[in-house]
Amino acid sequence: MKPGLAPALAVFALLGVAGGIVIATEGLTPSDADAAPAASASVKASQFTLKNGMQLVVIPDHRAPVVTHMVWYHVGGTDDPPGLSGAAHFFEHLMFRGTKAVPNGELSKIVARNGGQDNAQTSHDYTVYFQRIAKDRLPIVMGLEADRMVNLDLSEPNVVTERDVVLEERHLRIDSEPQAMAQEQMQAALHLSHPYGRPVIGWEAEIKRIGRAEANDFYQHHYAPNNAIVMVVGDVNPDEVKKLADEKYGAVAVRQLAPRIDEPPPPRLGDARLNFALPGTKLPQLLRMYRVPGYVKSPRGTAEAMEVMSSILGGGSTSRLYKALVMDKKLAVEAGASYDGHNRGPGSFIVYAVPRDGVSFDTLEAAMDQIIAGMLRAPPEEGEFNRAKTQLVAEYTYQHDNQYLMAQDYGTALSIGLTIEDVEDWPNRIRAVQAADVRKVAQTYLVKQESVTGRMSPKTGP
Amino acid sequence: MITRFAASVLFALLLPVAANAITVKSVQGPTGVDTWLSEEHALPMIAVNISLPAGSAYDPSDKPGLANMMASLLDEGAGDLTSDAFKQALESRAIRLSASAERDYVVVTLTTLKENADEAFRLAALALGHPRFDAEAVERIRVMLQASLKQDDEDPSKVAVKAWYAAYFGPHPYAHPTAGTPAGVAAIKSDDIKNFAADHLVRGGIKVAVSGDITETQLKKYLQQVFLSLPAKSVPVVPKPVDAGKPASHTIVRNEAAPVALFGSPAPMRADADFIPAFVANYILGGGSFSARLMDQVRDKRGLTYGIYTQLNDFRSASILVGSVQSDKGKILTAIDVTKSEMAHFAKDGATAKELADAKTFLTGSFPLTLDSNAKIARTLNGYQRSGLSADYVEKRNAMIQAVTIAKVNEMAKKYFDPTRLVVVIAGTPAMAASAPKPPAAANTVPTATR
Numbered sequence A: 001m002k003p004g005l006a007p008a009l010a011v012f013a014l015l016g017v018a019g020g021i022v023i024a025t026e027g028l029t030p031s032d033a034d035a036a037p038a039a040s041a042s043v044k045a046s047q048f049t050l051k052n053g054m055q056l057v058v059i060p061d062h063r064a065p066v067v068t069h070m071v072w073y074h075v076g077g078t079d080d081p082p083g084l085s086g087a088a089h090f091f092e093h094l095m096f097r098g099t100k101a102v103p104n105g106e107l108s109k110i111v112a113r114n115g116g117q118d119n120a121q122t123s124h125d126y127t128v129y130f131q132r133i134a135k136d137r138l139p140i141v142m143g144l145e146a147d148r149m150v151n152l153d154l155s156e157p158n159v160v161t162e163r164d165v166v167l168e169e170r171h172l173r174i175d176s177e178p179q180a181m182a183q184e185q186m187q188a189a190l191h192l193s194h195p196y197g198r199p200v201i202g203w204e205a206e207i208k209r210i211g212r213a214e215a216n217d218f219y220q221h222h223y224a225p226n227n228a229i230v231m232v233v234g235d236v237n238p239d240e241v242k243k244l245a246d247e248k249y250g251a252v253a254v255r256q257l258a259p260r261i262d263e264p265p266p267p268r269l270g271d272a273r274l275n276f277a278l279p280g281t282k283l284p285q286l287l288r289m290y291r292v293p294g295y296v297k298s299p300r301g302t303a304e305a306m307e308v309m310s311s312i313l314g315g316g317s318t319s320r321l322y323k324a325l326v327m328d329k330k331l332a333v334e335a336g337a338s339y340d341g342h343n344r345g346p347g348s349f350i351v352y353a354v355p356r357d358g359v360s361f362d363t364l365e366a367a368m369d370q371i372i373a374g375m376l377r378a379p380p381e382e383g384e385f386n387r388a389k390t391q392l393v394a395e396y397t398y399q400h401d402n403q404y405l406m407a408q409d410y411g412t413a414l415s416i417g418l419t420i421e422d423v424e425d426w427p428n429r430i431r432a433v434q435a436a437d438v439r440k441v442a443q444t445y446l447v448k449q450e451s452v453t454g455r456m457s458p459k460t461g462p
Numbered sequence B: 001m002i003t004r005f006a007a008s009v010l011f012a013l014l015l016p017v018a019a020n021a022i023t024v025k026s027v028q029g030p031t032g033v034d035t036w037l038s039e040e041h042a043l044p045m046i047a048v049n050i051s052l053p054a055g056s057a058y059d060p061s062d063k064p065g066l067a068n069m070m071a072s073l074l075d076e077g078a079g080d081l082t083s084d085a086f087k088q089a090l091e092s093r094a095i096r097l098s099a100s101a102e103r104d105y106v107v108v109t110l111t112t113l114k115e116n117a118d119e120a121f122r123l124a125a126l127a128l129g130h131p132r133f134d135a136e137a138v139e140r141i142r143v144m145l146q147a148s149l150k151q152d153d154e155d156p157s158k159v160a161v162k163a164w165y166a167a168y169f170g171p172h173p174y175a176h177p178t179a180g181t182p183a184g185v186a187a188i189k190s191d192d193i194k195n196f197a198a199d200h201l202v203r204g205g206i207k208v209a210v211s212g213d214i215t216e217t218q219l220k221k222y223l224q225q226v227f228l229s230l231p232a233k234s235v236p237v238v239p240k241p242v243d244a245g246k247p248a249s250h251t252i253v254r255n256e257a258a259p260v261a262l263f264g265s266p267a268p269m270r271a272d273a274d275f276i277p278a279f280v281a282n283y284i285l286g287g288g289s290f291s292a293r294l295m296d297q298v299r300d301k302r303g304l305t306y307g308i309y310t311q312l313n314d315f316r317s318a319s320i321l322v323g324s325v326q327s328d329k330g331k332i333l334t335a336i337d338v339t340k341s342e343m344a345h346f347a348k349d350g351a352t353a354k355e356l357a358d359a360k361t362f363l364t365g366s367f368p369l370t371l372d373s374n375a376k377i378a379r380t381l382n383g384y385q386r387s388g389l390s391a392d393y394v395e396k397r398n399a400m401i402q403a404v405t406i407a408k409v410n411e412m413a414k415k416y417f418d419p420t421r422l423v424v425v426i427a428g429t430p431a432m433a434a435s436a437p438k439p440p441a442a443a444n445t446v447p448t449a450t451r
Helices: A004-014 A088-092 A106-113 A134-151 A156-173 A178-189 A214-222 A237-250 A304-316 A320-328 A360-375 A382-400 A405-416 A420-424 A425-429 A435-447 B007-012 B068-074 B085-090 B112-131 B133-150 B158-168 B184-185 B192-200 B216-227 B275-287 B293-301 B332-349 B353-365 B367-371 B374-386 B392-402 B406-416
Strands: A048-051 A056-059 A066-073 A117-122 A129-136 A229-233 A272-276 A285-291 A332-340 A349-355 A451-456 B025-028 B035-041 B043-050 B097-099 B105-115 B206-211 B250-254 B260-266 B308-315 B320-325 B422-427
Touching: A048 A237, A048 B192, A048 B260, A056 A237, A056 A405, A066 A088, A066 A134, A066 A405, A088 A117, A088 A129, A088 A156, A088 A214, A088 A237, A106 A117, A106 A134, A106 B353, A129 A134, A129 A405, A129 B367, A134 A229, A134 A237, A156 A178, A156 A214, A178 A285, A178 A451, A229 A237, A229 A405, A285 A360, A285 A435, A285 B043, A285 B260, A304 A320, A304 A349, A304 A360, A304 A382, A304 A435, A320 A332, A320 A360, A320 A435, A320 B085, A332 B133, A349 A360, A360 A435, A382 A405, A382 A425, A382 A435, A382 B085, A382 B105, A382 B216, A405 A420, A405 A425, A420 A425, B025 B043, B025 B216, B035 B216, B035 B374, B043 B374, B068 B097, B068 B105, B068 B133, B068 B192, B085 B112, B097 B112, B105 B112, B112 B216, B133 B184, B133 B192, B158 B250, B158 B260, B158 B320, B158 B422, B206 B374, B206 B392, B260 B332, B275 B308, B275 B320, B275 B332, B275 B353, B275 B392, B275 B406, B293 B308, B293 B320, B320 B332, B332 B406, B332 B422, B353 B367, B353 B392, B353 B406, B367 B392, B374 B392
Parallel strands: A056 A229, A272 A451, B035 B206, B250 B422
Antiparallel strands: A048 A056, A066 A129, A066 A229, A117 A129, A285 A349, A285 A451, A332 A349, B025 B035, B043 B105, B043 B206, B097 B105, B260 B320, B260 B422, B308 B320
16 A cells, blocks of 8 residues: 555544544544445446557446546556565555656645545555545546656655655564564465565565666556556546546557566465464464465356355354354354455465464364365355355445445456456356355365465464 | 646646535434434445444443443344354345444444345344343353454554553543453453343434435334334433543553554534534644645654544543554654644644645545445444434535634634643653654655655
8 A cells, every 4th residue: 555544544443433534524433444345236337448558447326426536557566576576566655756747745635635535555466546536526636647657756865765665664564563474474385486475565675676777667667558447436427537538648658568477376286384473473373375266267157166165164153164163162262264366366265263262273273174174075055055145245235335345346357357247247156156166166276285374373482 | 748737737626515415314203213314225235323322431440341242242142043043144134233332332233235124124123122142152252352352452553542541531431441351351241241231222312324225214114123122211421521631641661663652632522613623623733644734744754654643533421632653663752742843833823724725625525435335324424423413414514614714723723732731652662762853854855764
């Protein structure tokens, strides 16, 4: 994320009761991280291609007089040059360093003065910049994004100073968070030499190697209209947005892009284990990551079956893991699973549990393995199977209740190579999953050699 | 080319503030429960927020965490449904029901697809009217809450919040940590929970906000179903604190690379005519993220922090101005010093006309962003209800902000933004150094450290 909000927001979320901070509205606790999730049959997206190759997607949502404007670049942590992990994320920071027309830091202030919010986010696969603002201010934010797409001030002091900011961010977000540190190590062990094994924020020693020349090179070969998708979701109609986009983005020149390398994941021949005793850990945790297929490179229906399997195994209080480990055997305080398949490369499937006082990791892991083995042994029962599908489908509606999350849903899909139809048809594909499919993906993909198991123990002694 | 515009041109583009898209209706019915409805038929779903006067302020002082524990158990079995059966009933229809304690209220959120509304309100009625509090669930949730308290203790922000409320409110019940303490949670008995529920899950003082695909007629039927069977009793409002907010400074000794400081002082009550002007003043000093003075001075000019914010928090019986800053342990004291001197400067010299204009543009222009989904509308409206506002507040709110004058903002700055009145708590031991604040760097230089 962009330089900005996280640590203090965490505090304020706790101050609870009445204060809002993100958008400074009194009397509530606003947040775009709405838990509420997704789907509406009435949503109709329009897609255009501008003359310079820029993709434009418009999704009307007339419930409030606001828009979410996003620019998705096809560049992310996987595009970091060798030895320069963190380059894409570092560059995201530099995009706030200003242009001749809009000096350093001014962009966010202009957005705020117009009643809007802005931020950015870098993943392994994409980098996205967004503003949420009253609909009549759309021309302003489009102008700002078009400007920084080509006119960035990459002077030496800007790059050098921002590097310190990024290092500081790494210290705060990773190096002082035991869970984040452990997960970073586990991902490296899971993906081996594939770029997903490198942290998006970068290894400290490599962040330090990124300078002005590297930044400029990155800018010249990845930031261009022919490498971007603009999404506008909100109280607009497609034709007016198309006209505006032509006017604001249409003249930005095409650039020669660096080819994107699509590295195949290397084979894994054995499972891996990592034991942590990191400073600051107070609560022990058992975490296992599996390398599994994502939506892009697997046969249609595979990822959907993984979603259903994830929900049955660890999606809530009636899931198998919670019921067995927390309710029945009383070995764990908390247990669950989650699946992330929205990647260009492999997806990941995570199973976790927090042991009760006095329960050993060995005992807990053995019980967890037993539950996982059950997924492979037989197809799910009708009740849990239907419950999982019902919840996933409803999730789509709940998520699309939130304009930002809806935009994020479409944007992520498009940026990893899926289509608008893929997004809108998702509930139907979940409904089409069969019980036998769930067992099959469990058998095929929940295999030990595709996994890394981490045990986080509280640090004892000084 | 798009590159030609200059920043100054952008300000000329400011347009009138967009109208709000929602209409809030106050729903009257036999239950007498204060209910607001925003009908919105675009998506086939309904979001409901229910606030009950059962917050942590009502915890017995030797059992902090009781309200939160009761809230955590509301979806753990009700009527003839045991915990597992209740969860299955919810999940089989993708109904979401959850509850958590704040200081005055327990807030329950209910989210459902329209097609499952009957079942959703039936289960909500069971949860509020007939919670079971079975021994198995009580023990399981107790262990979960204990673990969560342990995890909170990993986070200096959470440690600071807990300590700040204790320092500021002293013996007043707003000092209770909403999630309780390990000893408190350990001491809570099943009967404590049952008695607390009997006293607090009552009809008097409940606030309900609903947004989504539902008509007033349907809603009235559901309200009767959920609330008519609750005892028609009330819960006394927490007394006003008498001696709260005595200026002080505390450090919680912990080894933190980046300690978190909370600082705060008394603020006008929500119903006070000072509240809105003080809210605008707060935006200028510390509420407006990138445009606020504190962010500019503490972060951008000096690189002392990744983020610094202040806000007004109103409770039923108190109101506070509270801020937070996180910084490296070698910089945290300097960050606090700079914050205090900026506050003093603000109190003395007030705001500029441009700052006030920018504040009004942001605060009015961003308002629709808080009301663009059913979940946000229900949450926002329920917050307004808790603050004692009327259902037409959404319509009046932007005009109230526009009406604030520079003289009034400056009066507020003097009256409420006084660094000598701050209660300061730092979670994490500061490293030595930091005497006088460094002078600000030249306007165009960039932060040198955290942002």
